[in-house]
Amino acid sequence: xxxxxxxxxxxxxxxxxxxxxxxxxxxxxxxxxxxxxxxxxxxxxxxxxxxxxxxxxxxxxxxxxxxxxxxxxxxxxxxxxxxxxxxxxxxxxxxxxxxxxxxxxxxxxxxxxxxxxxxxxxxxxxxxxxxxxxxxxxxxxxxxxxxxxxxxxxxxxxxxxxxxxxxxxxxxxxxxxxxxxxxxxxxxxxxxxxxxxxxxxxxxxxxxxxxxxxxxxxxxxxxxxxxxxxxxxxxxxxxxxxxxxxxxxxxxxxxxxxxxxxxxxxxxxxxxxxxxxxxxxxxxxxxxxxxxxxxxxxxxxxxxxxxxxxxxxxxxxxxxxxxxxxxxxxxxxxxxxxxxxxxxxxxxxxxxxxxxxxxxxxxxxxxxxxxxxxxxxxxxxxxxxxxxxxxxxxxxxxxxxxxxxxxxxxxxxxxxxxxxxxxxxxxxxxxxxxxxxxxxxxxxxxxxxxxxxxxxxxxxxxxxxxxxxxxxxxxxxxxxxxxxxxxxxxxxxxxxxxxxxxxxxxxxxxxxxxxxxxxxxxxxxxxxxxxxxxxxxxxxxxxxxxxxxxxxxxxxxxxxxxxxxxxx
Amino acid sequence: xxxxxxxxxxxxxxxxxxxxxxxxxxxxxxxxxxxxxxxxxxxxxxxxxxxxxxxxxxxxxxxxxxxxxxxxxxxxxxxxxxx
Numbered sequence: 302x303x304x305x306x307x308x309x310x311x312x313x314x315x316x317x318x319x320x321x322x323x324x325x326x327x328x329x330x331x332x333x334x335x336x337x338x339x340x341x342x343x344x345x346x347x348x349x350x351x352x353x354x355x356x357x358x359x360x361x362x363x364x365x366x367x368x369x370x371x372x373x374x375x376x377x378x379x380x381x382x383x384x385x386x387x388x389x390x391x392x393x394x395x396x397x398x399x400x401x402x403x404x405x406x407x408x409x410x411x412x413x414x415x416x417x418x419x420x421x422x423x424x425x426x427x428x429x430x431x432x433x434x435x436x437x438x439x440x441x442x443x444x445x446x447x448x449x450x451x452x453x454x455x456x457x458x459x460x461x462x463x464x465x466x467x468x469x470x471x472x473x474x475x476x477x478x479x480x481x482x483x484x485x486x487x488x489x490x491x492x493x494x495x496x497x498x499x500x501x502x503x504x505x506x507x508x509x510x511x512x513x514x515x516x517x518x519x520x521x522x523x524x525x526x527x528x529x530x531x532x533x534x535x536x537x538x539x540x541x542x543x544x545x546x547x548x549x550x551x552x553x554x555x556x557x558x559x560x561x562x563x564x565x566x567x568x569x570x571x572x573x574x575x576x577x578x579x580x581x582x583x584x585x586x587x588x589x590x591x592x593x594x595x596x597x598x599x600x601x602x603x604x605x606x607x608x609x610x611x612x613x614x615x616x617x618x619x620x621x622x623x624x625x626x627x628x629x630x631x632x633x634x635x636x637x638x639x640x641x642x643x644x645x646x647x648x649x650x651x652x653x654x655x656x657x658x659x660x661x662x663x664x665x666x667x668x669x670x671x672x673x674x675x676x677x678x679x680x681x682x683x684x685x686x687x688x689x690x691x692x693x694x695x696x697x698x699x700x701x702x703x704x705x706x707x708x709x710x711x712x713x714x715x716x717x718x719x720x721x722x723x724x725x726x727x728x729x730x731x732x733x734x735x736x737x738x739x740x741x742x743x744x745x746x747x748x749x750x751x752x753x754x755x756x757x758x759x760x761x762x763x764x765x766x767x768x769x770x771x772x773x774x775x776x777x778x779x780x781x782x783x784x785x786x787x788x789x790x791x792x793x794x795x796x797x798x799x800x801x802x803x804x805x806x807x808x809x810x811x812x813x814x815x816x817x818x819x820x821x822x823x824x825x826x827x828x829x830x831x832x833x834x835x836x837x838x839x840x841x842x843x844x845x846x847x848x849x850x851x852x853x854x855x856x857x858x859x860x861x862x863x864x865x866x867x868x869x
Numbered sequence: 870x871x872x873x874x875x876x877x878x879x880x881x882x883x884x885x886x887x888x889x890x891x892x893x894x895x896x897x898x899x900x901x902x903x904x905x906x907x908x909x910x911x912x913x914x915x916x917x918x919x920x921x922x923x924x925x926x927x928x929x930x931x932x933x934x935x936x937x938x939x940x941x942x943x944x945x946x947x948x949x950x951x952x
Contacts, residue, residue, distance in 0.1 A: 423888055424895060428939040431883070448939060483880050483942040609933030 304473045306435050307336040307466040310399065312475065313442035315342055319370050319397075321361065321734060322346070323354040327374025328414055330401035332466040334372075346734060346763070349755040351378050353727035355385020356753070359394045360731030363714050364689055366518070368450055369396045369731070375403055375463075376414030380421065384721055386456050387425040391718025392543065393518060395454035397446055398426075404464040405433050418460050427455035435468045443478045452486040453607040454518055487606075490623040490631055498578075498602045498619045499635045505576035505600075507647045508536045511559065514543030514717070515581015515605060515625050517710050523626035524710045527580075530633055535644055536578070537651060539567035541588055542717045544581070546707035556651070557706075560588040561854050562699040565659035566651055568852075568860040573650070577601045581625045584614040585718075594859025604628045659852045659865055660703050670821050672697065672772050672844040676704040676744070679770060682828050688740040689714065689732045693725035693749030696778035699850045701744045723752030726769060730756060733765045740832070742768045747801050748777045757811040760837040768831055769839045774846045775801060782849045808839050815839040870922040872949040877917040880940035881907060888938050889917060892931070898923055914942075920949075 304312070310333065314322070323346045326334040337345050348354045351373050358369030369389075373382045379400040389396045403412040419431050428448050430441050441459060449457040502508065510531065516523060524547055531538050531554050538548050539556040548555055559567035571577070577599045582588070589595040592614060601617040603610075604625050611620040621628055662673040676697075690705050692698040692715040707713040714732060716724035729743035750771055760767055777795040784792055808815035814834060818827035824842070831840045851866030879885050886905055893900055901920045908914045923931060928946055935944045 419884065420887070423884070424891060429884075481880060481940070484939050607933075607937075609930055609937055611933075613930050 302473055303469060303471055305332065305336070305467055305469045306438055306461065307333040309435070309438050309470065309473060310442060310461070310466075311336055311340065311343060313439050313446075314370060316475065317368070317443070317446045319343060319368060322370040322372055323348060323357045323361070323731065324372030325351050325354055325374065325378060326372075327378045327401070329375035329378075329403060329463045330372060330466065332463065333399075333401065345372070346730075347759070348727060348730070349758045350753065351381035352384050352723065353730075353753050353756050353759070355382045355389065355396065355398065356721070356724050356727035357731035357734070358396055359385065359389050359392070360691060360714055360728030361735045362394050362396060362731075363392075363517075363728075364711050364732040365735045366520070366711070367735070368446060369394065371396060371398045373398065373400045374414070375401050375418070376416045378414075379418040380416055383421060383425065384719075386422055386458065388716050388719040388721045388724065389456040390425045390427070392716065393454050393514060394456065395449040396456040397442075397449055398456060398458040400458060400460050401466065402431070402460045402462040405462045406464070408462065418458070422458050425456070426458045429458040429460065431460045432465055433462065435465050435470060438465065439473075439475055440479070444480060447478065447480055448484060487623050488627075490621060490627050492631070492635070494621055494623075495628070495631050495635055498621060499632065499639075501576055501600050501602060501619065502534070502578070502632070502636065503639050503641060506642045506644070507574045508534075508576040508578065508644075509556075509570050509574045510536055510538035511541075511571065511577055511579045511582055512538060512544045512547050513541040513580070513582030516547040517544055517581075519581070519624070519626045523629060526626070526629045526633060530629055533633070533636065534641060537570055537648075539563070539571065541582055541585070542702055542715060545702060545713040546710040549708045550706040551708055558702055560585075561590070562703065562850050562852065564703075565657045565852055565863055565865065566654040568854065568863055569654045570651055571596050572860040574599045579603045579617070580628065581605060583610050586614075589614065590854045591857050591859050594861070596860070657865070659863075664821060666845075667821060669845050670818070670824060670842055672700050672774070672842075672848055673704055674821065675770075675772060675824060675842045675844060676700050678824055679742070679744075679828055680705045682825065683740065683742065683832065684708070686740045687712065688742050689729075689736060691715065691725045691728040691732060691741070691743045693743075693745040693752075694720045694722045695746050695749060696782065696848075696850050697744055697746045697749075697772045700772070705744070722749040725749060726753050726756045726767070727759075729767045729769070730759055730763075730765065733767050737765075740768070741766075742770060744770050744772070746778060747771060747773050747775065747797055751800075754807075757808065757813055757837075760813060761811045764836065766835050767837050769837070770831075771804070771839065771841045772844050773801070773841050774844045774848070776846060778848075779850070781847075785849070786855070804839065804841055813837045813839060815841065817841045817843065819843040871925045871928070872922055873920070873928065874947045874949060875919040875921070875935075876945045876947075877919070877935060877941055878908070878943040879915050879917060879938075880942065881913050881915045882940040885915070885938065885940050886917065889919070889935065892934055892938075893921065896927075896931075
């Protein structure tokens with residue numbers, strides 16, 4: 302059958318179950334957008350900036366475990382998307398980015414809107430391709446999707462020149478997927494590999510599970526098996542920011558998040574543990590603190606699908622390379638009938654740490670809202686609806702992680718590795734498109750919100766009911782907190798009082814409802830009013846200006862050296 | 870620092886050499902010698918050999934990171950001498 306390159310691309314996407322793409326048209330991908338016009342199977346979502354397309358695709362992917370697909374044009378289109386691609390790389394999010402390139406015969410001539418996209422994106426993609434031969438297009442797209450969604454997931458970029466999009470193949474016959482030999486993923490874990498770990502688990506008196514994004518990215522069955530495993534062993538479990546929700550935080554075994562702004566009990570338990578079972582994590586510096594002081598007396602088991610993560614930052618005693626879903630299943634199987642140690646002294650110790658109540662706060666003042674109180678109320682008033690939370694980056698992100706308890710996996714979507722301000726609103730758009738019947742709440746601050754503020758227009762166009770809750774303290778709060786803590790309070794370029802626009806008028810021009818809440822006694826009414834609206838809504842909560850995020854581990858300190866804030 | 874020889878077998882895709890070199894450059898290590906050539910008549914498989922100095926505790930990670938580059942089939946690192 303006669304087909305052009307753009308149509309072959311859409312065929313390959315359809316064949317892989319893609320039904321929604323995010324993107325932005327331009328000169329080099331006109332043919333592709335013409336083909337989109339002619340069909341109805343793939344829905345295209347237009348954002349107002351390429352960065353937002355990539356973030357929206359990330360939100361779509363991370364809330365569903367499906368592949369996120371982005372169409373960008375050449376040159377500036379692709380370079381605008383770079384932040385989102387790097388973000389997906391660090392958070393191991395499966396994305397397929399189709400950038401268009403100037404025609405093959407002008408590549409390298411500094412043509413209009415030409416950029417070396419392959420060169421620019423090499424270090425921030427799992428793999429990338431430039432397609433100059435239309436006969437390789439279909440196979441390459443199939444391979445790219447396989448690479449993006451298998452093993453440790455990640456972004457894969459395919460750069461297609463304009464003339465390849467337009468070139469016509471007279472008799473196109475799709476072939477079956479054949480993966481190159483050099484790309485192999487370990488699909489099996491042998492019992493012998495697991496046994497040293499099982500021995501450690503059986504003998505552990507002070508064990509702890511340390512779980513992360515690897516489990517979030519895994520299947521629902523893995524989440525269920527992890528639940529069974531924790532209930533069987535009664536070991537405490539702490540998760541990273543990426544792993545929030547893999548184990549319901551309402552359960553007794555959950556010690557909440559660990560790390561720099563994690564809970565006191567989780568960090569103390571990590572320090573004192575005699576066995577660390579790390580699954581799908583990468584011992585990030587925000588989690589470990591100073592490496593020499595990180596869990597000094599424990600044996601460590603590390604399970605990860607990516608062999609380069611094993612023994613990278615922290616040397617472990619048992620390293621198991623493989624899919625965490627298979628590993629958890631194996632552990633369940635091998636622990637069957639085995640007796641574990643008595644953990645009651647360990648739980649008594651944990652209960653002592655818990656009594657510190659590191660997240661407590663005092664909303665005494667009747668005139669100003671504490672951010673902790675605002676998010677606490679937001680969580681309480683929405684928890685029955687199991688909302689998807691997306692966040693931007695800064696103080697509000699950490700407060701959201703601390704107070705909006707996540708009960709289900711894939712329900713807390715945040716830019717963890719790269720820490721991209723401006724992630725929240727576009728990610729929420731992606732989440733809402735993937736889950737049209739669920740409540741999606743973006744928690745943001747005024748600094749992050751204004752980084753991708755143009756996406757209000759996307760909300761206006763598609764009328765999707767994304768709820769945005771902005772904690773407004775007219776500061777770049779996290780930077781201000783660090784300037785106070787480590788730079789003797791010299792505030793440089795963090796005061797946003799003169800920068801912030803009139804958000805109500807702004808939203809009015811986008812036909813989006815907005816409301817400001819300044820008084821604690823009106824907070825619940827404001828949140829309820831937002832929830833009743835079946836349209837996009839911006840709730841601006843004016844919060845205490847100089848509130849800091851606690852508890853905190855200062856950079857370079859160990860888990861035992863937590864700062865708990867003044868009031869505690 | 871350790872003087873090492875690194876031998877890489879790879880599918881002969883365009884851009885593999887750039888990725889390999891960038892892996893060292895991004896970590897602040899410079900390559901001392903570099904040799905690349907096709908291994909078969911169709912020129913579908915290539916070999917790359919590199920000599921450089923690396924910290925001993927980074928060797929395993931660099932090997933894994935090289936293997937992560939999709940077209941790379943095999944990596945072997947030989948330790949020459951300690952510097």
